[in-house]
Amino acid sequence: MKGAIVTGSARGLGKEIAVMLAKEGYATAINYRKSGKEAKKTLQVLIEINRNCLSVKGDLTKQQNVKKLFESAKKKFGRIDVLVNNVGDFLYKPLLQTTKKELMGVIENNVATALLCSKEAIKAMRKQGYGRIINIGSTGCDELLAPEMTTPYYMAKTSIWLLTKALARAAGEGITVNMVSPGILKTSIVKKEGVEYTSFDEVTNAILMLIKSSHNGKNMAVARWKPEG
Template identity: 40%
Template sequence: MAESVWKNKKVFISGSAIGLGRSLALQAAKNGAIVIGNYRTSKKQADGLRKLLKKYNKRSDVIQADLTLANETRDLFKVIHKQFGHLDILINNVGEFIYKPFDKVTYAEFSEVIDSNLKIAFHCSKLALSPMKKRGQGHIINLGCVGADRGVIRPLTTPYYIAKAGVITLTKIQAATYARYGINVNAISPGVIET
């Protein structure tokens, strides 16, 4: 059997203590990656994930940081570069979801969904890109949402679809801009996933 393309790749996955992020982290680890996970408040789940990841590679870790805060995000990337040297793959997974009619969504809720889906993807990508450019290689995978790239109307998920449409646009701009540096940027837009 061919060696996994993930073998010894250093992969950062935002929001990986629970849900889809956890599944992505475990699958990457099973395929030989050195996984750097992240959580904001799910410490118990993060500790459990860390134990599982270390079964596959002792270098894997899960690091706490609130990625909605710019200073914590910068500090996290400093730790990643100090501890792991570089990133091969960034997976922008984290993102809040809200399910309610548009006229019932508060400004704070709208902001939280935009911040956690779009602004975190922007900031993590920005911090990962410079070292990737210097190395002449890297991969960024942004999590979109099925339909967000086509303007599908989902009245009960307006903030989420706006944020994910932004993520898709961000992905297209990053892909066009950074391909010349050997950096591949793609989006995956899954449908509903039970997590």
């Protein structure tokens, strides 16, 4: 059966991506750190679409939890066709008030999780000769932006852009690695006058387009929606 993993998907954008993939016929594994209640509800929704979906708890900054997620999905699905690296904590704070712990935390949460999960996915995808990896960026992260309140977050997302390029080159035959960079989502804690928010559908449609694309390995497309006003 076709198998997919979406990281950080008990709620928010990750949940919507998981539902889209289940509707597209993927047995989908969701993952969360603490949101057990939300994960249970999301899994119920997914199982009604595809009874093979599953949920795996674990902070993906820890290697052993990444292994557990991939082992559970491989055991149940037999293969991993799609990985969406959606985990990505946000930090909204003036740069000069940011602590080292906060800086390292936001980078570890966004970048290390994407690298650790991609390495596991690529191992499985190379055996299959096929795979699709999508990283979630943030609009403008490919333009070396340094927004006043979100510089460490943008440092992390720009790193994911570089990581996407490097993984696309290294992944191998039949495996594509792309990044989708949404604008501000309706669920964001940031509320701005006059901003047109990005809808979940816009993001999931972009992901689906990239998953269906047949570019082979070395290509990387960055889909960007609605830059901040």
